[in-house]
Amino acid sequence: xxxxxxxxxxxxxxxxxxxxxxxxxxxxxxxxxxxxxxxxxxxxxxxxxxxxxxxxxxxxxxxxxxxxxxxxxxxxxxxxxxxxxxxxxxxxxxxxxxxxxxxxxxxxxxxxxxxxxxxxxxxxxxxxxxxxxxxxxxxxxxxxxxxxxxxxxxxxxxxxxxxxxxxxxxxxxxxxxxxxxxxxxxxxxxxxxxxxxxxxxxxxxxxxxxxxxxxxxxxxxxxxxxxx
Amino acid sequence: xxxxxxxxxxxxxxxxxxxxxxxxxxxxxxxxxxxxxxxxxxxxxxxxxxxxxxxxxxxxxxxxxxxxxxxxxxxxxxxxxxxxxxxxxxxxxxxxxxxxxxxxxxxxxxxxxxxxxxxxxxxxxxxxxxxxxxxxxxxxxxxxxxxxxxxxxxxxxxxxxxxxxxxxxxxxxxxxxxxxxxxxxxxxxxxxxxxxxxxxxxxxxxxxxxxxxxxxxxxxxxx
Numbered sequence: 001x002x003x004x005x006x007x008x009x010x011x012x013x014x015x016x017x018x019x020x021x022x023x024x025x026x027x028x029x030x031x032x033x034x035x036x037x038x039x040x041x042x043x044x045x046x047x048x049x050x051x052x053x054x055x056x057x058x059x060x061x062x063x064x065x066x067x068x069x070x071x072x073x074x075x076x077x078x079x080x081x082x083x084x085x086x087x088x089x090x091x092x093x094x095x096x097x098x099x100x101x102x103x104x105x106x107x108x109x110x111x112x113x114x115x116x117x118x119x120x121x122x123x124x125x126x127x128x129x130x131x132x133x134x135x136x137x138x139x140x141x142x143x144x145x146x147x148x149x150x151x152x153x154x155x156x157x158x159x160x161x162x163x164x165x166x167x168x169x170x171x172x173x174x175x176x177x178x179x180x181x182x183x184x185x186x187x188x189x190x191x192x193x194x195x196x197x198x199x200x201x202x203x204x205x206x207x208x209x210x211x212x213x214x215x216x217x218x219x220x221x222x223x224x225x226x227x228x
Numbered sequence: 229x230x231x232x233x234x235x236x237x238x239x240x241x242x243x244x245x246x247x248x249x250x251x252x253x254x255x256x257x258x259x260x261x262x263x264x265x266x267x268x269x270x271x272x273x274x275x276x277x278x279x280x281x282x283x284x285x286x287x288x289x290x291x292x293x294x295x296x297x298x299x300x301x302x303x304x305x306x307x308x309x310x311x312x313x314x315x316x317x318x319x320x321x322x323x324x325x326x327x328x329x330x331x332x333x334x335x336x337x338x339x340x341x342x343x344x345x346x347x348x349x350x351x352x353x354x355x356x357x358x359x360x361x362x363x364x365x366x367x368x369x370x371x372x373x374x375x376x377x378x379x380x381x382x383x384x385x386x387x388x389x390x391x392x393x394x395x396x397x398x399x400x401x402x403x404x405x406x407x408x409x410x411x412x413x414x415x416x417x418x419x420x421x422x423x424x425x426x427x428x429x430x431x432x433x434x435x436x437x438x439x440x441x442x443x444x445x446x447x448x449x450x451x
Binding site for chain 2: 127129130132133134135136137138139140141143147150151
């Protein structure tokens with residue numbers, strides 16, 4: 001019990017002191033996660049909508065593939081992106097490896113299937129009258145799908161929240177593509193992994209508490225947007 | 229006399245089952261048609277084809293004398309002339325006003341003209357002053373009337389009604405019946421499905437009766 005109490009006090013001390021390392025890790029975590037969530041939403045939501053409203057041969061296979069991609073291990077994504085952006089890779093010349101941009105790319109790849117799948121689920125569960133109602137009131141195909149998305153905004157915001165939850169909590173991509181560089185690519189999760197490795201359990205747990213609090217605040221904000 | 233719809237050898241099937249088989253049917257503008265038949269007789273399928281929402285498996289549909297081409301570009305102006313009101317209508321999330329104004333916005337009717345048409349339509353269904361109410365908080369009868377107002381605000385050439393009085397109380401039913409009967413006089417053709425055996429006589433107009441997807445009994449007068 002002392003261990004948890006100590007961790008809690010350490011967390012409060014770190015926050016109160018505005019420890020620069022902690023502030024930096026929190027900032028990198030939030031900034032990278034928000035950019036990843038944004039890019040993943042821009043790709044994943046339209047993909048989920050397109051898959052949900054269209055019929056084509058092989059659709060079942062596409063859905064199965066999407067479900068499989070949801071279970072992608074973060075280290076596999078990290079390895080895949082690493083092979084593309086490392087010096088020997090096709091995008092090696094861009095110098096992306098061990099930068100926040102590399103982390104954003106990896107986390108976006110991680111979150112796209114989640115957002116697409118959640119969006120697809122929302123569309124599958126949608127009221128079947130929405131699109132015919134929009135069409136009979138004079139909407140074209142694009143406008144009717146737009147109406148569908150507006151009607152399903154709660155489900156689609158859930159997709160965004162799930163994607164954000166996945167990227168802010170992951171460690172594999174951040175570690176492999178960011179390199180855990182202090183003050184630059186160190187996130188809360190890579191810092192926790194490092195501190196735990198050093199035997200600084202209380203500090204690791206304190207960072208974990210801060211991570212949970214940050215995730216809670218961002219989710220509360222997204223929930224607030226969802227309710228509007 | 230002018231022809232509004234002409235159906236020629238229209239067939240529609242779901243799997244192996246033929247749900248609609250109409251060899252020839254002509255519908256005139258400015259007329260009230262009541263469409264009767266047992267459950268599964270093809271009434272809703274026919275309405276869906278007449279609303280240009282679902283193409284027939286075979287046959288030709290003519291609207292205003294021209295054959296209907298079932299591609300999105302050709303269908304948009306046709307769908308904007310015809311509105312289908314489902315027996316259990318879907319109201320969009322938001323206010324009554326935003327629901328009734330939806331089709332008007334799609335037609336780029338905005339500002340004062342939009343407000344005037346929304347208010348007029350709500351007045352016709354006895355819901356004046358309901359503009360700011362949340363659509364999802366209305367009773368079943370009120371929701372039905374808002375859906376009717378949403379269709380009427382567009383001034384459609386054809387109003388297709390699928391069991392419009394099935395889920396409403398007696399007062400609402402009387403109000404809607406009176407409204408429906410008055411529409412052909414204002415230039416709107418009404419094609420309405422009903423299970424009520426008294427409706428065809430009470431509302432007047434012409435009767436179309438379907439049995440197992442085929443026309444039965446005397447056909448409405450052709451053009």
